[in-house]
Amino acid sequence: MCPAEHDCPFQDLLQPLTAAGEQFTYFNIPALNPQKYDRLPFCIRVLLESAVRNCDNFQVLKSDVERILSWEEHQRAGVEVPFRPARVLLQDFTGVPAVVDFAAMRDAVKSLNGDPAKINPICPADLVIDHSVQVDYTRSSDALLRNQKLEFERNRERFVFLKWGASAFKNMLIVPPGSGIVHQVNLEFLARVVFGSSSGGGATLYPDSLVGTDSHTTMINGLGVLGWGVGGIEAEAVMLGQAISLVLPEVIGYKITGELSPLSTSTDVVLTITKHLREVGVVGKFVEFFGAGVEQLSLADRATISNMCPEYGATTAYFPVDPAASAYLKQTGRDQKQIAVIEAYLKAVKMFRNYGDSSQDPVYTQVVELDLASVVPSMSGPKRPHDRVAVEHVKEDFQRCLSNKVGFKGFGLPAESLSKKVPFTYRGTEYTLSHGSVVIAAITSCTNTSNPSVMLGAGMLARNAVAAGLSVAPYIKTSLSPGSGVVTHYLEHSGVLPSLNALGFDVVGYGCMTCIGNSGPLDDEVLRAIEENELVCAGVLSGNRNFEGRIHPSTRANYLASPLLVIAYAIAGTLNIDFKTEPLGYNKEGRPVFLSEIWPSRSEVREVEETSVLPAMFQEVYSNITTGSDDWNELPCPDTELYPWDELSTYIKNPPFFQGITRELPAIESIRGARVLLNLPDSVTTDHISPAGSIARNSPAARYLAKSKLTPREFNSYGSRRGNDAVMARGTFANIRLVNKMVGRAAPRAVHQPSGEELDVFDCAERYKAENIPVIVLTGKEYGSGSSRDWAAKGPYMLGVRAVIAESYERIHRSNLVGMGILPLQFMQGDSADSLGLDGTETYDIILPDTIAPSITVSVKVNGSEREFTALLRFDTEVEVTYFRHGGILQYMVRKLAA
The missing domain is CATH 3.30.499.10 (Aconitase, domain 3)
Structure with a gap:
């Protein structure tokens, strides 16, 4: 219903509907304008219905409804509209x-x-x-x-x-x-x-x-x-x-x-x-x-x-x-x-x-x-999800990547190391690793484990492989992490689960695991062989993300693939295979077995799916979904309105976002004398910015946890400690693949100015804080692409970052910067840090006008008045301006509700 029915301009659209023998009501939005409505994309119709139903002439105006209804005319005009999700x-x-x-x-x-x-x-x-x-x-x-x-x-x-x-x-x-x-x-x-x-x-x-x-x-x-x-x-x-x-x-x-x-x-x-x-x-x-x-x-x-x-x-x-x-x-x-x-x-x-x-x-x-x-069988990699490669070209493409200059499709290896073979002993047996050896093979993530056709297809491929006498080398870390218990039910019902287990794909958990970096440790023997010989080894996973450093720090090449291809590459043990001309492996009699011999067709998979994926399985799994395990039910729980914060906790900490908050709005001030904490290239993702994965033993976060008398085994992951701002601030920009142009190599490091001393990013930021110097970030195109991680904005805020100047932004991350009170500035078209001769050693004054509005330009002065350039202030809506004036979206909400 409309939030305030007596004020709702569209109350006359509320009509009865009889369905399944009962009476309901609904807003008859096609009646607004049948001709315009029928031309609207279906997704825009959802936005329109929400605006009609929630129209209160405060948050949602009648004019907002009219703009959405006239989507054809406004779609390219940058028109702002509200949306209240359900x-x-x-x-x-x-x-x-x-x-x-x-x-x-x-x-x-x-x-x-x-x-x-x-x-x-x-x-x-x-x-x-x-x-x-x-x-x-x-x-x-x-x-x-x-x-x-x-x-x-x-x-x-x-x-x-x-x-x-x-x-x-x-x-x-x-x-x-x-x-x-x-x-x-x-x-x-x-x-x-x-x-x-x-x-x-x-x-x-x-x-x-x-x-x-x-x-x-x-x-x-x-x-x-x-x-x-x-x-x-x-x-x-x-x-x-x-x-x-x-x-x-x-x-x-x-x-x-x-x-x-x-x-x-x-x-x-x-x-x-x-x-x-x-x-x-x-x-x-x-x-x-x-x-x-x-x-x-x-x-x-x-x-x-x-x-x-x-x-x-x-x-x-x-x-x-x-x-x-x-x-x-x-x-x-x-x-x-x-x-x-x-x-x-x-x-x-x-x-x-x-x-x-x-x-x-x-x-x-x-x-x-x-x-x-x-569409042909495909994978994506070695470093980005949209770098698709047809499976028939993976071998040659990967080999080119080895010698290509360092980048999304290159590792920059010298010619003499391309054919390197490294023998190592694992559990008493000698094996060999080389560039392209698969060391992680994981059927994981929301992308594919929700799809019975590829999950059952993987199981049927495993069944055929086992029947053909094939196996997976024991040093390869294999895992199966279904997206729900239903998957295990239908894998069991179809009879393929034992074959998956036989190849090492045992169910290891129900959650988002390898795809987000929760791949766990590799065995020491494998790790030593990789690191001591600087091998480009691989992870193959049925996930959706394969950015550098995400899956595991020691798998430099990571490929997204169907669960079936995860099985295939686990058996092959290498990316250096052409499945058309080379056998997947050999049976006990020494006969070559080709992938085409054991690959199930879509029709075969469909036949099994129709008899194995049953409504009763879903009903059984979800009937007790909120009950939890005995471990969960035995957890004690405080019965209080306010949370009793534990000052000694290293997991949950009262954040400093509201310290000193007053009912009055803070004054908006220009940023003066700022230093550059980081000068970053294009395509810096939230995986580079936000704390994620394991906590390195030589990192600022590790030193903080060690002071709390925790051993490295107890550090856990950044993801698990997202409720502790002290850990997360220390893990911001801590990705080992971060490239700060002021440092000149991949490392989570910064250079303090004017001393020129190289420090961990957090330590450098703390030095500037102690000197009462604000900091900014310079960066290139697509800054913040990747997951919608709030700590990718909260972390820079904790480091004292007052502004980011980028060539372009990912949508969610720019919004999050605004939500934390950080200025998102954008170089004017054709400008960049490099084209303007900015290397990060300068000081910056960002001059803000008395009145801030969406999409205005501001003046940025370099080294006092030595140089000056114009940047676009990327507040895209009036609401974002309001949030910034309050110091952030959370401060806005606190003041509103306290009033």
């Missing part, structure tokens, strides 16, 4: 800081004599604990239990804190660890598709929509639920009832035609689309899929494509609901009556799609096309 999705790495901030905001509101209980999610929030489990144990039947045991030992404080949040905050569901990956749980269980559809008669129906604190939130678009990833601080504002401001997007229509070849998989489709859309250029845009070929894709296939949306740079990648989506809801155990209500509502508002009916095709900004028949 819910928020959190995972524990990003969810813990959100709950920490909520707890700290309660303290801050109390300090301003407000009511702390007002700090409560207004918008429903679901948090799935899925990022804490690591692959410490594998290749054993008890690996799952041992990894889960370690997970609880390492994360006890975090889990206690989250249990407190679940009880202290209303309207927040927490799914305990061991349940699955957040995006798969969202797809299989949390998604409503239509809100009110399960509420019974009298409810107002409206489309499910969401924002999530993980960039792969976009996966849910495969089910026709509009959603995308935002920074944690932006998600917190939504949880507190704020609308998101976004520029009305262009919508790229992606037309799919034809049929896949029998040997191609959905993973091959998504890697092809990822590369294609990167070439098209869809950053900041919506993508909507249409065409008769969509009907050839299962719902899981569509979700796989939507999952990879951040890798091709779009904001969201939308598949409107159709009969296949309804069938998926039935397969995953949703109530049949609820499904009937969903269909009736979506048909009433013209959001139910028939992909074979071209008369339903809306107008798009641009149309691009893919013939599924053109």
Whole structure:
């Protein structure tokens, strides 16, 4: 319903709807203007409905509705519109800081004599604990239990804190660890598709929509639920009832035609689309899929494509609901009556799609096309998810990468080292490693483990391989981390799980593991052979991210692949293989076995899928989803309104964001005498900025934890310590692959000016703080691309970064910088640090005008008045200006609720 019905300009659109024998109400948005509405992309129709339903002439104006309805005229005009999602999705790495901030905001509101209980999610929030489990144990039947045991030992404080949040905050569901990956749980269980559809008669129906604190939130678009990833601080504002401001997007229509070849998989489709859309250029845009070929894709296939949306740079990648989506809801155990209500509502508002009916095709900004028949088996790597390589070319492509100059497709090895062979002994047997040797093979991540076709395909390939006498070398770290317990059920039911186990792919955990760097340690013998000989060894994983230093510090080449190809490369043990001409391996009789002999076709996989993936499996797994394990249920939980912070905790710490907050707004001041903390190149990702992965023993974070009397074994990961700002600040810009041009090599180091002393980034920032000198960052294009990590903005804030000057930004990261009160400046077209002769040794004055507005230019003076250039101030909306004036979005919310 409208927030204030008596003020709602669209109350006359509220109409009754009879569905499944019950009466509901809904906003009849097609009646606004049938001609305009029918031309709108389906994803824009969701934005329009939200604006109509939430129109209160305060956060959402009647003019906002008119702008969205007239999308065709405004799509390229940079028009700002509000969006109030129906819910928020959190995972524990990003969810813990959100709950920490909520707890700290309660303290801050109390300090301003407000009511702390007002700090409560207004918008429903679901948090799935899925990022804490690591692959410490594998290749054993008890690996799952041992990894889960370690997970609880390492994360006890975090889990206690989250249990407190679940009880202290209303309207927040927490799914305990061991349940699955957040995006798969969202797809299989949390998604409503239509809100009110399960509420019974009298409810107002409206489309499910969401924002999530993980960039792969976009996966849910495969089910026709509009959603995308935002920074944690932006998600917190939504949880507190704020609308998101976004520029009305262009919508790229992606037309799919034809049929896949029998040997191609959905993973091959998504890697092809990822590369294609990167070439098209869809950053900041919506993508909507249409065409008769969509009907050839299962719902899981569509979700796989939507999952990879951040890798091709779009904001969201939308598949409107159709009969296949309804069938998926039935397969995953949703109530049949609820499904009937969903269909009736979506048909009433013209959001139910028939992909074979071209008369339903809306107008798009641009149309691009893919013939599924053109898709071939593919991988992506060695360092970026959109660098697709056809499998038949992987060997030659990798060998070129070895000698190419250092870059996304190069390692810069000298010619004399290319054929290096390194013998080593592992468990009493001698093996050989070389460049391209596979040392990690992981079926992991939300991208593919939600898709029965590729998971069962991998199992069938494993069954055929075992039958053919093939095996995987024992030094290769193999693992299988399903996205939910349902996967294990259907792998067992189909009879392929024993074969996966025989090849070393035992279930090691239900969570996001290898793909986010929770790959655990390599065996010492393997590690020594790699590091002492500077080998470019490989990880092959069914994930969505393969940026440098992400999977494991010692796997310099990492390739994204279907679960089937993960199995194939694990057996081969190397990237240096042409599957067409070289055998995968040899059986006990010495006969060569080729991959083509054991590869299952799509029709074979489909036949097994139809008999193995059953609704009862989903109902069994999700009926007790919030119950948790005995370890979870035995955790103690404080029963308090305010969180009792433990000053000695190294996991959960009261952040300093609200220290000294007053009801009055702080004055806006120009930045004077700033030094450059870092001068960075193009394509610096949030993996380079945000603390992630293991905590290096020689890092500032390690030194901090050691002072707390923790041993290296107890350091855990940065992800697990996201609730401790002291650890996270020390881990900001700590990626070993970070290239600071002032240092001249890959290392997490900075150069203090004017002394010229080289220090760890954190230590350099602390030196500047002690000298009362503000710092800035210079950088190139696509700054902040990658995951939507709030600490990629919070960390620089903690280091004292007042401004970033970049050639261009990734959408989410720029927004997060604003949310933390950091100025996002952009060089004018054609300018860069290099073209302006800036090397980072200078001082900078950034002159701010008395009145700040979106997209104004500011003057930047270098070395006093020695040089001067103009930069664009990247506040894109008036709301962002408001946040900055308050010092950040959280300070804005505290003042608002305290008042």
